Amino acid sequence: MTESDNPDLTDFRRDVRDFIERAADDEIREAGRKTTSFFPPFAPTMRWHRLLHAQGWSAPSWPREHGGPGWSVAQQKAFEEECRAARVPPLLPQGLSMVGPAIMRFGTEAQKAAHLPGILSGEHFWTQGYSEPNAGSDLASLSCRAERRGDHYVINGSKTWTTYAHHADRMFLLVRTEAGGKPQQGISFFLLDDLDRPGLTIRPIIGLDGLPEQCDVFFDDVEVPLDSCLGEENDGWSVAKYLLEHERGGSSSFAAHFRQELAFIRRIAVETGDGFGGVLADDPVFQQRFSQLALDVAMVDATEVKFAALDKGSPESGPMSSMIKITAMETLQRINELAIDTVGTPTLTLQIEALVVGSDTPPIGSPDTLTAMPKYLNNRAATIFGGSSEIQRNIIAKTLLAP
Amino acid sequence: MSSLSAEMRAMLDDSVDKFLRDHYSFDARRAQVESVSGYAPDHWQQFAELGWLGIPFAEDDGGLGGTVTDTLGLMRRFGRALVVEPYLGVVGLAGQAIANSANTDLKASLLPGLIAGEILPVLAWEETRSRGNPAYVETRAQPTAEGWQIDGEKITVLNAPQATHVVVSARSAGNAVDDDGIELFVVAVDTPGVTVEGFATVDGHRAGRVYFDAVAVTPEQRLNNDGEGGVLLGRAIDAGCLMLAAEAIGAMETLLDKTIAYTQTRKQFGMPIAGFQVLQHRMVDMYIALTNAENLFEQTVAEHGGQATMPAPAAALLKAGISQSARYIGQQAIQLHGGIGMTDELDVGHYFKRLTALSLLFGGVDTHLKRYWRATAA
Numbered sequence A: 001m002t003e004s005d006n007p008d009l010t011d012f013r014r015d016v017r018d019f020i021e022r023a024a025d026d027e028i029r030e031a032g033r034k035t036t037s038f039f040p041p042f043a044p045t046m047r048w049h050r051l052l053h054a055q056g057w058s059a060p061s062w063p064r065e066h067g068g069p070g071w072s073v074a075q076q077k078a079f080e081e082e083c084r085a086a087r088v089p090p091l092l093p094q095g096l097s098m099v100g101p102a103i104m105r106f107g108t109e110a111q112k113a114a115h116l117p118g119i120l121s122g123e124h125f126w127t128q129g130y131s132e133p134n135a136g137s138d139l140a141s142l143s144c145r146a147e148r149r150g151d152h153y154v155i156n157g158s159k160t161w162t163t164y165a166h167h168a169d170r171m172f173l174l175v176r177t178e179a180g181g182k183p184q185q186g187i188s189f190f191l192l193d194d195l196d197r198p199g200l201t202i203r204p205i206i207g208l209d210g211l212p213e214q215c216d217v218f219f220d221d222v223e224v225p226l227d228s229c230l231g232e233e234n235d236g237w238s239v240a241k242y243l244l245e246h247e248r249g250g251s252s253s254f255a256a257h258f259r260q261e262l263a264f265i266r267r268i269a270v271e272t273g274d275g276f277g278g279v280l281a282d283d284p285v286f287q288q289r290f291s292q293l294a295l296d297v298a299m300v301d302a303t304e305v306k307f308a309a310l311d312k313g314s315p316e317s318g319p320m321s322s323m324i325k326i327t328a329m330e331t332l333q334r335i336n337e338l339a340i341d342t343v344g345t346p347t348l349t350l351q352i353e354a355l356v357v358g359s360d361t362p363p364i365g366s367p368d369t370l371t372a373m374p375k376y377l378n379n380r381a382a383t384i385f386g387g388s389s390e391i392q393r394n395i396i397a398k399t400l401l402a403p
Numbered sequence B: 001m002s003s004l005s006a007e008m009r010a011m012l013d014d015s016v017d018k019f020l021r022d023h024y025s026f027d028a029r030r031a032q033v034e035s036v037s038g039y040a041p042d043h044w045q046q047f048a049e050l051g052w053l054g055i056p057f058a059e060d061d062g063g064l065g066g067t068v069t070d071t072l073g074l075m076r077r078f079g080r081a082l083v084v085e086p087y088l089g090v091v092g093l094a095g096q097a098i099a100n101s102a103n104t105d106l107k108a109s110l111l112p113g114l115i116a117g118e119i120l121p122v123l124a125w126e127e128t129r130s131r132g133n134p135a136y137v138e139t140r141a142q143p144t145a146e147g148w149q150i151d152g153e154k155i156t157v158l159n160a161p162q163a164t165h166v167v168v169s170a171r172s173a174g175n176a177v178d179d180d181g182i183e184l185f186v187v188a189v190d191t192p193g194v195t196v197e198g199f200a201t202v203d204g205h206r207a208g209r210v211y212f213d214a215v216a217v218t219p220e221q222r223l224n225n226d227g228e229g230g231v232l233l234g235r236a237i238d239a240g241c242l243m244l245a246a247e248a249i250g251a252m253e254t255l256l257d258k259t260i261a262y263t264q265t266r267k268q269f270g271m272p273i274a275g276f277q278v279l280q281h282r283m284v285d286m287y288i289a290l291t292n293a294e295n296l297f298e299q300t301v302a303e304h305g306g307q308a309t310m311p312a313p314a315a316a317l318l319k320a321g322i323s324q325s326a327r328y329i330g331q332q333a334i335q336l337h338g339g340i341g342m343t344d345e346l347d348v349g350h351y352f353k354r355l356t357a358l359s360l361l362f363g364g365v366d367t368h369l370k371r372y373w374r375a376t377a378a
């Protein structure tokens, strides 16, 4: 990890390591160790977000004018790597990597001033209200609608799979403000800065791992102010698409994340018997699977670095963000699968209580292996959310095969 | 092969279908999974009354006079309904170790109770470092004046928290990796020195770690003759693999059916998603994975089901093949359902989790492919 660094990153890395060492307390580290999906344990992660903000480091990829640290791409990458190596929780992406960049691009000065500081500081958590029961892959067919009535809009309909809505105090969502025309027309992108509104109900959904992560959100005559639109009314689709590119291409660094997962598997393999008196790490089949994944991660890394330098919204960036999404998420799933295969049957133990941050239920078996199965289960979603792998392939095909 | 008549087997299959239809809705199953015991003891009693617990045991022992092969129709149906009762662990693994035992007194003292549903013996063979190889045994059986003293730790003991007895493998001689020197003892769970750390598993079943601390056993508690423990254990696990394969096929066929049905009703972009060619091909690949596994299973049963010991290469390839198909079909079923497949509410995720467990139990793909190589390398 360090060999390709140019020398002046050594100091930078040391500063990052020192800061984490000082600032990340036990609870934050525990949250990092107990992160089993793209969505780390909420409260300690937001606390870590605020601590990073106090240091000026909560949004490595944001431009300086909005509070980013002004780091080079290499520094951002080094920062991600150090954070992953220290196993602190990754920050939640909805604000920093999704709606934040969209507000910078499409927001009025008033909107920027109203929303960006809270996203940067971690004072506010935004949840993403795109999907609906009947509008998943076909997002443009969404039917949650907002009608102008006097000096406000009235929203009716529902959203689903809304990650961490039960923790959120803000929500960005897509609503239909005009019927007729192409499905992409008449959609508006709303910013809701208060979820505590009459008619708005949030119901958590229990996931495969037995814990709530996504939610259903119901709107029954929910009134919101007329200045809720980000971008033009009825032109929310452009905003939505821009945001999706950020979501897919990972302003977060997948490669750093995946290398940590591989390091974790390697540690387990060194200690795990192969059933014949040796250890798994010496087994050629294990070695082959492991090294193949190291190769896959190297490709994710290389493409990600290329993508980071691209102007989002340019003709190449859309398909490339789809390509990263496919490659990275499918690689992650294979990594998670190797992890359960490496741990073996002890991964079958259901350990919901032990996985809660602050729990006094001790893990059964090695604490290192606690997260392997929840990750395997939860990350099956990685090829579904943010546009499924099938949808990403459709997007690339459209460009690649264009006449 | 099967030793029950075709009529008898058809009757059994019908009775299983009827029972599951009447008592095993997904909601009823969920209530059982969430209960303290993790299964329904009254179901178990009905299994006994219906004769199911006696299928693979000799009539002299109080059974129906069938073989493991005769349980496969039931196991396949259990797979379709995601049954959580401890049939595989009790009637399969432990039951087969006992049924094939040379210790006729011990057998006679246990089988009637097992068949009547009064005792639940389970098999404790896996260890931290054994990785699907039953011959890898670190647990010691140190000879004493009265018999042996057992010390060691077993992991992933299926149905351990529900058990009344544990059939445990322990080594009286040799090193952990030797094929020889393995003994099988039956120990009541309330014996001093036996500790069961029970837990739920991700697939809604129960298992546990079992610790043996200076547990005294006598020759009356030993299932095997001198030098035959390893073979007896291997036979029980291969029988378990066959039953597991049947269950996996049941779960896979249901999951494929559910996926086809869902994609035909779920509409996106103005049409059923089953209309997208990429999903059609995926479902065809799921079908191929299922059908090949099923054919291999049927052929393996036809060729080796009746033999006392399944040849290791055939047993290894069957488990590897079933595990591969289970993974693929489970993963793709989730993928094709989209977000709804990731929820606890829908049964699809529960099939996926059971198939994940079945792919890991008794050794996964890599372990069995390695076993194949070792068994065929001259």
Ligand SMILES: Cc1cc2nc3c(=O)[nH]c(=O)nc-3n(C[C@H](O)[C@H](O)[C@H](O)COP(=O)(O)OP(=O)(O)OC[C@H]3O[C@@H](n4cnc5c(N)ncnc54)[C@H](O)[C@@H]3O)c2cc1C
Pocket (backbone or CB within 6 Å): A127, A128, A129, A130, A131, A132, A133, A135, A136, A137, A138, A160, A161, A162, A163, A164, A214, A381, A384, A385, A386, A387, A388, A389, A390, A391, A394, B266, B268, B269, B273, B276, B278, B279, B335, B336, B337, B338, B339, B340, B342
């Ligand atoms: C863990 C998780 C977190 C999520 N978080 C959020 C969130 O915070 N906010 C939010 O708005 N949404 C969120 N989602 C929703 C996610 O974006 C949708 O699940 C996704 O868009 C797929 O939609 P769907 O679930 O309705 O599946 P469907 O669209 O019904 O798709 C089912 C299957 O059909 C395939 N398919 C559909 N159309 C085509 C086609 N044209 N060609 C080929 N195949 C096709 C899909 O690839 C998939 O395999 C989340 C989902 C998950 C699982």
